[in-house]
Amino acid sequence: MAQLTLTRKLAILSDAAKYDASCASSGSERRNAKATGGIGSTAPGSGICHSYAPDGRCISLLKILLTNFCVYDCVYCVNRSSSNVARARFSVEEVVKLTLDFYKRNYIEGLFLSSGIIRSPDYTMEEMVRVAKSLREEHGFAGYIHLKIIPNAAPELLRLAGHYADRLSTNIEMPTDEGLSQFAPEKRPGEIRTAMARVKTNWEEGQPEKKARAKPKAFAPAGQSTQMIVGADVSSDTTILGRSAALYAGYRLKRVYYSAFSPIPDASAKLPISRPPLMREHRLYQADWLMRFYGFDVDEIAGTSEAGMLDLDIDPKLAWALKSRGQFPVDVNSADRAMLLRVPGLGTRAVDRILSTRRHHGLRLDDMARLCASLEKVRPFIQTIDWTPGKALDSAHLKARLTPKPAQLSLF
Missing domain, CATH: 3.20.20.70 (Aldolase class I)
Structure with missing residues (x-):
């Protein structure tokens, strides 16, 4: 050979x-x-x-x-x-x-x-x-x-x-x-x-070990x-x-x-x-x-899956939020970090920015537009000083409105 x-x-x-x-x-x-x-x-x-x-x-x-x-x-x-x-x-x-x-x-x-x-x-x-x-x-x-x-x-x-x-x-x-x-x-x-x-x-x-010399x-x-x-x-x-x-x-x-x-x-x-x-x-x-x-x-x-399979149309955090609408809207001025992390569209960095900013003043919708990557995705699930989603959170069309185009991949 x-x-x-x-x-x-x-x-x-x-x-x-x-x-x-x-x-x-x-x-x-x-x-x-x-x-x-x-x-x-x-x-x-x-x-x-x-x-x-x-x-x-x-x-x-x-x-x-x-x-x-x-x-x-x-x-x-x-x-x-x-x-x-x-x-x-x-x-x-x-x-x-x-x-x-x-x-x-x-x-x-x-x-x-x-x-x-x-x-x-x-x-x-x-x-x-x-x-x-x-x-x-x-x-x-x-x-x-x-x-x-x-x-x-x-x-x-x-x-x-x-x-x-x-x-x-x-x-x-x-x-x-x-x-x-x-x-x-x-x-x-x-x-x-x-x-x-x-x-x-x-x-x-x-x-x-913390106190060990060697x-x-x-x-x-x-x-x-x-x-x-x-x-x-x-x-x-x-x-x-x-x-x-x-x-x-x-x-x-x-x-x-x-x-x-x-x-x-x-x-x-x-x-x-x-x-x-x-x-x-x-x-x-x-x-x-x-x-x-x-x-x-x-x-x-x-709990968001059908027959044990994740929804291919939307990310699993959004799928959970849509099935857990009773836990929303989340008040961004008072919610703890754990609950803010469950809001679709909010990543760890955005949540850290929210927690830091709200120590100085109450958050409005315009503030959220600056603090998160996609206000459109976040808005149906949050409450600010000047915004609440009202009946929009219960809309049967909410999933369709938030579903990204087929070619789009995103991490929350």
Whole structure:
């Protein structure tokens, strides 16, 4: 077999990594990337994606697999052992070289590294740890590193991974254990949960106590994340959000990523023939945001759904408000922060501005127009010194009036 060039390996293994949503790309392209044939593009195949650091900065990462060879035969995975795809494998030295070369040219600020399972979980995890160790210790690399955890790898390898990486992630893949058993029978849900629990334990042990003089060795300071595939099985949105809530509570995850199932070549008859609407993925992210930052619980969000599925026409906060009209209008001059966050159209920053401004004077409708992004969306649900929605709040046409155009995506 002919020896693959490094460029060809990069093309194969960056394309193979695009299905992992734990490191999301913006989907945009840099200027003249196609014309120059360069690597300054976030389009599939370039290997560069956009993610976010713990402080909110958008950072560019080299997103690749160590190899797309895999001993597992997961039905939903394009890199499964029975798949007829081009295969490649980087050496540890090649990944280190690529990362450093891209970093020195200012194309990237870090590395996202995952892999198919080769030989054994321990062997695969050890190779990935070697990459991170070489970057940190031999080359003084201070950029961001995100490593994928291989379930069932030795605890010592996991500890080393967390020592060198900023973030770790262990994908649970399917929303239910039954779905995982159906589509990935070689994977064990218990092993995945054990790996996540070990990351949590190590992370907690790496947190310094307030009064302690000696700081413990940092472990994955950006925490851990996971990914669920949406639409490959019959799991409802309520089931998916319930699983996410349990993961956040049980394993202190920083993020659950939702990846809409994408049909793959030579797919099994067990899989759907088409992908779910991308809007479904978007609504799940919005609902997830409500749970993490707006004080909503799963039951409240599920109460807005039909047959366990979120409304694709409107965001879940608006859906909740329309079904909970008895709690509105909210007086913006007296309501507490928790209730203001439940007003459709008010995000965390707008609520902070409202709380700050009303300490100095009573808020009128004109004030709200300056303090929030969309007065049209907010107005039916609030009361100010000079405004109350009256019967407009009870209008049967309110949902239709507030429903955005089909092409429009917004986060509350």
